[in-house]
Amino acid sequence: MSTTYYFAIVGATDSPLYEAEFGIHRAENTHLHQFVVHAALDLVEDALFLTNACYLKTVDKYNDWNVSAYVTPSNVRLMLLHEARSEDSIRSFFTDCHEFYIKTLMNPFYEPNSPILSQAFDTKINTLAKKYLL
Amino acid sequence: MATQAGNLLKLDTRVSKRSNMLLEQSTAKPRRDKVGLGAFAFLLAEIIRYSQNRVLGIQDLEAKMNEIGKRVGIRVFELMMWREKSVHRETRVLQTLVFINTVVWRALFEKQADSLGRSTENDDEYMITDNEPAVLKYISVPKEMSSFSPGAFLAGIVEAIAECCQCPARVTSHLVPAEGMPLKTVILLKFDKEVMDREKRLDSGK
Numbered sequence: 025m026s027t028t029y030y031f032a033i034v035g036a037t038d039s040p041l042y043e044a045e046f047g048i049h050r051a052e053n054t055h056l057h058q059f060v061v062h063a064a065l066d067l068v069e070d071a072l073f074l075t076n077a078c079y080l081k082t083v084d085k086y087n088d089w090n091v092s093a094y095v096t097p098s099n100v101r102l103m104l105l106h107e108a109r110s111e112d113s114i115r116s117f118f119t120d121c122h123e124f125y126i127k128t129l130m131n132p133f134y135e136p137n138s139p140i141l142s143q144a145f146d147t148k149i150n151t152l153a154k155k156y157l158l
Numbered sequence: 159m160a161t162q163a164g165n166l167l168k169l170d171t172r173v174s175k176r177s178n179m180l181l182e183q184s185t186a187k188p189r190r191d192k193v194g195l196g197a198f199a200f201l202l203a204e205i206i207r208y209s210q211n212r213v214l215g216i217q218d219l220e221a222k223m224n225e226i227g228k229r230v231g232i233r234v235f236e237l238m239m240w241r242e243k244s245v246h247r248e249t250r251v252l253q254t255l256v257f258i259n260t261v262v263w264r265a266l267f268e269k270q271a272d273s274l275g276r277s278t279e280n281d282d283e284y285m286i287t288d289n290e291p292a293v294l295k296y297i298s299v300p301k302e303m304s305s306f307s308p309g310a311f312l313a314g315i316v317e318a319i320a321e322c323c324q325c326p327a328r329v330t331s332h333l334v335p336a337e338g339m340p341l342k343t344v345i346l347l348k349f350d351k352e353v354m355d356r357e358k359r360l361d362s363g364k
Contacts, residue, residue, distance in 0.1 A: 036322070051259070072324070076246045097239040097247050098232055098322035122245075126236050127181050136232050146180050 028056035029157055030105040035137035042140040046153040061103045064091040078113050117156040122146050126154035200294040220310040227314020235319045238265050254323040282354045286345040309330045309343040316345055325353045
């Protein structure tokens with residue numbers, strides 16, 4: 025089994041702001057990843073009011089895959105589709121991604137809840153993935 | 159065609175070199191984080207003057223200031239939450255209001271908001287009072303526009319934060335000059351019905 029990860033940032037208005045795949049991935053599974061993560065959004069909303077924490081661990085399971093979520097204070101969701109993986113590394117990954125999201129948000133020309141198109145952001149997320157996930 | 163594509167590619171890497179700087183900066187509190195009041199007052203006055211030329215009435219002007227405040231509010235909120243000891247989310251009305259009163263006001267104006275109260279007539283109205291909002295000190299309202307409250311900018315900030323915390327509200331600001339405090343501003347939050355219903359459910363659940 026190849027270790028593949030699908031990472032998505034979903035804005036407060038439920039539109040995807042950023043997507044990335046890490047690890048070895050087969051082209052035909054991309055759509056399935058998107059679908060599973062999208063379906064998991066409802067479960068994130070349910071878990072939203074039960075806790076004050078940002079990191080909601082695994083909210084959904086689909087066959088072998090788990091969907092973990094992290095919600096920022098302004099209701100932007102960072103979702104990760106992964107196979108079984110230690111919680112700590114995923115938590116650190118999410119925290120660092122949150123920090124990069126805040127830095128992107130600080131840009132006065134970045135419209136909140138619009139897609140993140142910066143090449144530098146992409147590079148940073150890939151570096152984080154190499155550091156914590158692969 | 160190839161050269162055109164080549165030029166576009168070059169442009170992208172130039173942009174990303176500059177935007178690299180944004181992602182390298184630190185999110186910790188910097189040593190020099192204050193802006194001169196004069197500079198800010200000048201900017202705010204110019205913003206109001208600019209908006210006045212593009213709106214058709216007092217309500218529109220307040221709405222425009224509100225929108226500008228929203229853009230500030232969402233950024234201030236995320237950054238302040240990040241700098242807190244433990245990063246967490248707020249979902250309850252009271253905690254959100256206390257956070258706005260203390261942390262956000264302290265970050266923006268170096269002092270806490272002067273009071274937080276709940277309206278006696280309506281259950282869903284809360285008020286944040288600021289006796290002398292520094293940013294409004296140099297804005298003067300002519301008599302023919304006396305119903306315009308320059309605190310609409312502050313109302314926008316508060317409205318953005320309320321929305322982030324899942325407690326959407328209609329936020330308006332009102333000037334209530336009092337003894338020795340000609341600029342006393344009250345920010346009134348009227349929470350949506352679903353927020354109050356949820357609060358009741360969560361309260362009774364406990």
